[in-house]
Amino acid sequence: LSSFVELGWEEGDPVGYASDAICGVQHYLPRARRHLACSWRLLGAWKKHELPCRATPFLPAFVAAVAGWFCAHSLPGTAAALLLGFHCLLRTQEFVSAQWAHLTIQKNSSIAVLLLPNTKSGQRFGHEESVIISDSALIQMLLALSKARLPGDTIMEIAGPRFRSLFAQAVRAVPLPPGDWKPYSCRRGGATQHYRLFASLDATCVRGRWANTRTCRLYINDAIAALNELQITPSQTLALEKWQQHLPTHG
16 A cells, blocks of 8 residues: 555546545455554655645736626626626635525625535534625625526526536636636635735634634745736736626626
């Protein structure tokens, strides 16, 4: 098993292959537990020295342009879900599976509430989580869209696999500068933007529902470094502005 881990490292395989192999052996051969010390040490060294592949964080203009692309392709609910993911620091599955029934919106209110019934930390601690929506333009967009939807409908009009395929098309069409753009870019960019606005690590940690501030600090520092490496040309700036114009405006 140790040789298998070493071979995976040498061949450049995903670290998950080694992790799955060790866990699988322990699952099907329970007597192997506590007897795989060398394999576990090798796996730990692998994780320590291999740089993780993280999604490039969105800037506000980037997520607005991608959302505008979805609006231009008659998918305003998907655009709204993307904006929710950025504003509320949601994990990808959280905004993909969000339903209209999870939203509480008052017509004349400056805030709304999104219930998160199946979050990772909520399941771990046995309670439902929620997040406040304070972006007035986003609230008005959601309010307008909700009038034609049923409570059990997801905010997105399309399923997850279709969304991921179209997301990749949107990134190319906008186009965004070179980067590892994924739906998770919403959460990474949203967290960075929240920290920049409020300069409070604790506040960002609470809004993003991280278990501890150390994880949140590493997360944000890495995201800021990634954003500093982005280079945006004047033509890309104009293209971003063009796609943003497809977002609905509410008086």
